[in-house]
Amino acid sequence: MPFMKGPSPIRRTIKYLEAGRLIFKDQLKIFTVNYNVIGSNHAGTKDFVFWHLPQIQYKNPSVQVLTLKNLTPTPFIRCFYETGHQMLIDVDNRSKEEIYEHLINVVGKTGKVLEAEIIAKEKKDNPANFGVLCDRHCICEIPGQVPCSGTCLLPKSWRGKYKFNKAEY
Structure with missing residues (x-):
């Protein structure tokens, strides 16, 4: 070639x-x-x-x-x-x-x-972005999302640990 x-x-x-x-x-x-x-x-x-x-x-x-x-x-x-x-x-x-x-x-x-x-290219003004340098710190701040596990516990039926290992609870 x-x-x-x-x-x-x-x-x-x-x-x-x-x-x-x-x-x-x-x-x-x-x-x-x-x-x-x-x-x-x-x-x-x-x-x-x-x-x-x-x-x-x-x-x-x-x-x-x-x-x-x-x-x-x-x-x-x-x-x-x-x-x-x-x-x-x-x-x-x-x-x-x-x-x-x-x-x-x-x-x-x-x-x-x-x-x-x-730096200007990295910062995006997209409302879907969250993290340290963005408008929202956590995805739980967006309406309709699952609340943060640090502030309130999820129902046991939503957790994989409970759903897949029912005998341990």
């Missing part, structure tokens, strides 16, 4: 795609990478596109990602924002790791923002 040969199969796994650390800021709408296929100063950019671009596309579904090959003498990355501004990033003679770390620092969301988004 040609699908499972070479270095590409690892890039097609969900575990690999979710391992990406670069999540763009909300204002970024278009991300373009310009490089040549031939040339030693383009090697890092070519490796970056091969290894990290699938992760970037997976983590940022609302951002348009383009690769423009063989159109420029020096490799660069251009970011277009929704306000109309552009950012040029020079990636000439850089390795794929240097490019990736630089993009995380420049156009990526900070760790604090990512943590705040995770």
Whole structure:
């Protein structure tokens, strides 16, 4: 099977795609990478596109990602924002790791923002949720539910212990 040969199969796994650390800021709408296929100063950019671009596309579904090959003498990355501004990033003679770390620092969301988004995503305003961080502490607070066994005992006929082991009572 040609699908499972070479270095590409690892890039097609969900575990690999979710391992990406670069999540763009909300204002970024278009991300373009310009490089040549031939040339030693383009090697890092070519490796970056091969290894990290699938992760970037997976983590940022609302951002348009383009690769423009063989159109420029020096490799660069251009970011277009929704306000109309552009950012040029020079990636000439850089390795794929240097490019990736630089993009995380420049156009990526900070760790604090990512943590705040995770917390906001976890808290759901669904009335069916109950627990420590929800509106209701226990399901017994919802009308029509069985009362809490800590406040009043259930009838013996409702308990499995009584129903299945009648000889012990």
